[in-house]
Amino acid sequence: MARIIVVTSGKGGVGKTTTSAAIAMGLAKRGHKTAVIDFDVGLRNLDLIMGCERRVVYDLVNVINNEATLNQALIKDKRCDQLFILPASQTRDKDALTTEGVGKVLEELSKDFKYIVCDSPAGIERGATLAMYFADDAFVVTNPEVSSVRDSDRMLGILSSKSRRAEKGEEPIKEYLLLSRYSPDRVKLGEMLSVEDVQEILSLHLLGVIPESKSVLNASNSGTPVILDEQSDAGQAYTDIVARYLGENKPHRFIDEEKKGLFSKLFGR
């Protein structure tokens, strides 16, 4: 059975798609067969970040409507043969998504893949709730500012009450905090919330901090997931996050030790 990961936030522009692309590529590079699905129907972006926009023939809505098979719609990444992308439809809207349809697609993917990364749209409406409904793990991407933190808190509430796991009374979705666009200089000046502030408000496991970095914009514009830029701080942060996520199934203390390691490595503390 595949592990379904939803990358979500509530607020827009915090780095969900960047994170989805990086995490999916990171998992695939470690040899796990991974699919990444764009749930932002109507505002398709993931294919651009992944650099496969010219190879889109069929999309998620086509598969849901039985107009194409899953194999026809999945795009194999050129850099890593373990990674597949299922793009969103640009000509439709989120009402084209149904719980049954999404469930069927995820079930079929589960047979073949180890990890399925769902890139959630912003907001708490249909696209976002469907992206997280079937999830096993949730990566909550938050920027260190109050409105993003509050939106994430709202999203966490929805995750714990309106997911399939919650409705069936199963073990709840595992939630992880990814703090993106973090700038230690500005935290020091008091212009930005610190990691401790955000963690205190959200009371959530910190999976990693992604520093504000020029390499993210460069990577997006060139259609290369930032994790492939091994020289960049953001790329290294995502590599660490993937490593921590994979080790997470074992002991919890590994996170804390690694967290400190990341801090001193990135911020020279």
Next chain:
Amino acid sequence: MSIGTESLPMIALEFKSSTLTVPVLLLANNDLVTIDQQLQNKVAQAPEFFKNSPLLIDFQKLTAQNLLITVSEVIDIVRQHGFMPIGIRGGSEQQNAEALVMNFPVHNLLAQKTEQTEKKIEKTLPTPEVENSLTQSQSIENKLITHPVRSGQRVYAKGDLIVTATVSAGAEIMAEGNIHVYGSLRGRALAGVLGNENSRIFCSDLQAELISIAGTYQLRDDLSAYAPHKPVQISLENQKLIIKDI
């Protein structure tokens, strides 16, 4: 002198505290005809079980909805069906007075709660039809939340509400009784929502957007004088919220 020496070996009586399990008839409707019919149906299912059974009549649901009912009429009906009523509880002041005039015992709802914890050890009789006074009402009344209450979530407790985690900004917690929050309280907390002015709010870190007891409220701006990260209790005195350190 002779009286004193003789009375010592033969003590005639002794007072002792004891707890017992009694079926409770929880009334939800004040229509006597309906009560009569439904009671008859219940008794018909297990006539031997209910025969001469002691019964406590509980009016709390009716009182909460301001529904009126005459105590003597209810007692007559339950006696007709073979019950032996041993008292009422949760009634209005008028109903309590009426019962006392008839030399009929009035039980205190609050006293019942402390008894319940003791009774827990005893095995309860299987009374599927008539609501039993212990296990059920206890789980209905109080609520324990161990996970964070997130922005946009609402929690309602029919009795006391205990939260051992954070209550986020934009969350709303409500209780008919007291509220205890052992994490940070950043959302709204409303105690005594049905008008219980004796209910209180206890929290270890007061950063709430709004606090209210029995409808009297204060906003974040009014609370700014109180330093966060300090355990406080909030009570209602003379229609004003009083915040004190614990």
